[in-house]
Amino acid sequence: MENVKKGATIQSLEIGMGIIDLIAKHGKPIKFSEIQELSQTTKSNLYKYLNTFTQLGILYRDKGSGAYLLGSKLVEYGMAAVDQENVLDRITPYLELLNSKTSSTVLFSIWTNNGPMVIKMFNVSQGFNIGATIGTLLPLFSAAGKIFTAFSNEDIIQSWKESESKRIPQEQLQQLEKEILNIKEKEIAFAREPLVPSVSSVSFPVLNYKRDLLGAVAIVGFSEQIPKSETDPHSEFILEVSRQISESFGYK
The missing domain is CATH 3.30.450.40 (GAF domain)
Structure with missing residues (x-):
């Protein structure tokens, strides 16, 4: 049981953070198709992740280009972190x-x-x-x-x-x-x-x-x-x- 407590993770959360990390490292706004190709996440699941993160302010979707970038909520977290x-x-x-x-x-x-x-x-x-x-x-x-x-x-x-x-x-x-x-x-x-x-x-x-x-x-x-x-x-x-x-x- 001790090993389970130390090593157990939530896979969906790991996937979600991986997507955020991918967008952050990209260095510029990135479109859905590019994220899907780089993350190898299914389109249906990727849509759910991006939609959730956008609603939470973790990501921001440009209305003109449809590209994604880090959102204002991460700015707040970043301020606290540093x-x-x-x-x-x-x-x-x-x-x-x-x-x-x-x-x-x-x-x-x-x-x-x-x-x-x-x-x-x-x-x-x-x-x-x-x-x-x-x-x-x-x-x-x-x-x-x-x-x-x-x-x-x-x-x-x-x-x-x-x-x-x-x-x-x-x-x-x-x-x-x-x-x-x-x-x-x-x-x-x-x-x-x-x-x-x-x-x-x-x-x-x-x-x-x-x-x-x-x-x-x-x-x-x-x-x-x-x-x-x-x-x-x-x-x-x-x-x-x-x-x-x-x-x-x-x-x-």
Whole structure:
């Protein structure tokens, strides 16, 4: 009985993890037929595995190409596995400071395969609707969305950008391209009422010593309370906090 306890495994789970491992090692989105060929799993069983993993967020299926890649849930697991929660631990005092000084809601979002996702929130008023909560995927035209557009690797965000751009008039997209250049230089982004009427946002990147984007901090509140440009006195304070946060990760 002792040998059974040590050696017993669940074969279906081993097969499923083998499929995930195959997709992870492939290094780019992979289609059903390729997975089936490489895994030698029957089509009917493979469909069940992929459908289950997609519904759980373990995998993500691109609606355009039908190809599979690792999902947002694995991002969360990966953060825990490599102790990336230290990022939150390190920036939390700054988020609390921003929350207190601006009297506005403060969000921290990270990149997932589905787009920027809110993973931390400091809310001034629980009854105040900002159009987002923990787990919300932020759109391209939000202040945080602009930050991810400006500082993320183009290959990583391309699919998301293309999907988001379909819902935006061409004139606004052209204006956004010009705005992104300024965001890269000033390291701050603004959005006027992107999700909810009368609610605007300002956002800045959290960068490390390699200038990699670790996430985006956004301050969200009534439009009259949120600065419109980097020359606003309130923006000076926000930029100073932004510098302090990124410097704590070695960014100069």
